[in-house]
Amino acid sequence: MNNLPPTLSVVIPLLNEEEVLSQTYTELKQNLDALGESYEMVFVDDGSTDRSRAILTELSGRDSTVRVVALSRNFGHEMATTAGLHHAHGRAVIVMDADLQDPPELIGEFLAKWREGYEVVYGVRLRRESESMLKKATSYLFYRLMARIADIKFPPDTGDFRLMDRRVLDVYRQLNEDPRFFRGLISWIGFRQVGVGFIRRPRYGGITKYRYSKLLKLALDTITAFSTLPSLI
Numbered sequence: 001m002n003n004l005p006p007t008l009s010v011v012i013p014l015l016n017e018e019e020v021l022s023q024t025y026t027e028l029k030q031n032l033d034a035l036g037e038s039y040e041m042v043f044v045d046d047g048s049t050d051r052s053r054a055i056l057t058e059l060s061g062r063d064s065t066v067r068v069v070a071l072s073r074n075f076g077h078e079m080a081t082t083a084g085l086h087h088a089h090g091r092a093v094i095v096m097d098a099d100l101q102d103p104p105e106l107i108g109e110f111l112a113k114w115r116e117g118y119e120v121v122y123g124v125r126l127r128r129e130s131e132s133m134l135k136k137a138t139s140y141l142f143y144r145l146m147a148r149i150a151d152i153k154f155p156p157d158t159g160d161f162r163l164m165d166r167r168v169l170d171v172y173r174q175l176n177e178d179p180r181f182f183r184g185l186i187s188w189i190g191f192r193q194v195g196v197g198f199i200r201r202p203r204y205g206g207i208t209k210y211r212y213s214k215l216l217k218l219a220l221d222t223i224t225a226f227s228t229l230p231s232l233i
Contacts, residue, residue, distance in 0.1 A: 015052075017052050027104045
């Protein structure tokens with residue numbers, strides 16, 4: 001029996017994604033198989049109330065590369081991401097959304113940069129298909145504000161879609177920050193980082209689970225955690 005860790009873990013946090021999960025699995029597996037590397041897919045069900053968990057159970061029953069982390073309730077996207085990272089065994093670990101807005105075909109480019117020596121490879125959204133003007137405007141303002149007040153540099157136009165070397169993940173897992181902001185903490189950790197541009201797709205199906213109230217709370221938590229302003233007030 002081969003007990004070596006896989007080359008790659010892909011962590012996919014999700015909530016009520018029954019409309020897209022089968023397609024996400026199919027596209028992800030096709031792209032991972034084409035790379036010729038050992039891998040695992042770690043799906044984190046963040047307390048779904050639809051058929052997401054049943055679909056994941058069926059997938060894991062017929063495919064040994066599928067692992068399911070089933071949370072006892074809805075803890076939120078950041079905590080679901082952290083839970084998945086604690087269950088990832090790969091030498092490199094990728095975090096991506098379940099709705100196929102993060103294109104699985106970009107994983108090959110991420111791996112190529114990793115093999116060049118980069119320890120964090122993050123996706124840069126060159127264009128955001130189907131996003132509202134309000135969403136685009138608020139995202140633009142958030143990243144420009146953080147560029148002015150944050151202690152660290154946040155790459156603009158990025159999300160959670162990124163690859164991390166095992167060394168980066170080991171450091172991240174030692175952090176105890178609460179609330180957590182995954183992409184901010186990865187920027188803060190350091191290491192050698194590089195961006196790869198891509199066009200973000202429309203959702204394959206279903207609706208976004210990130211309401212504006214959640215986005216506002218995330219923005220406020222991030223400003224508090226990473227800026228110098230609170231210490232000056």
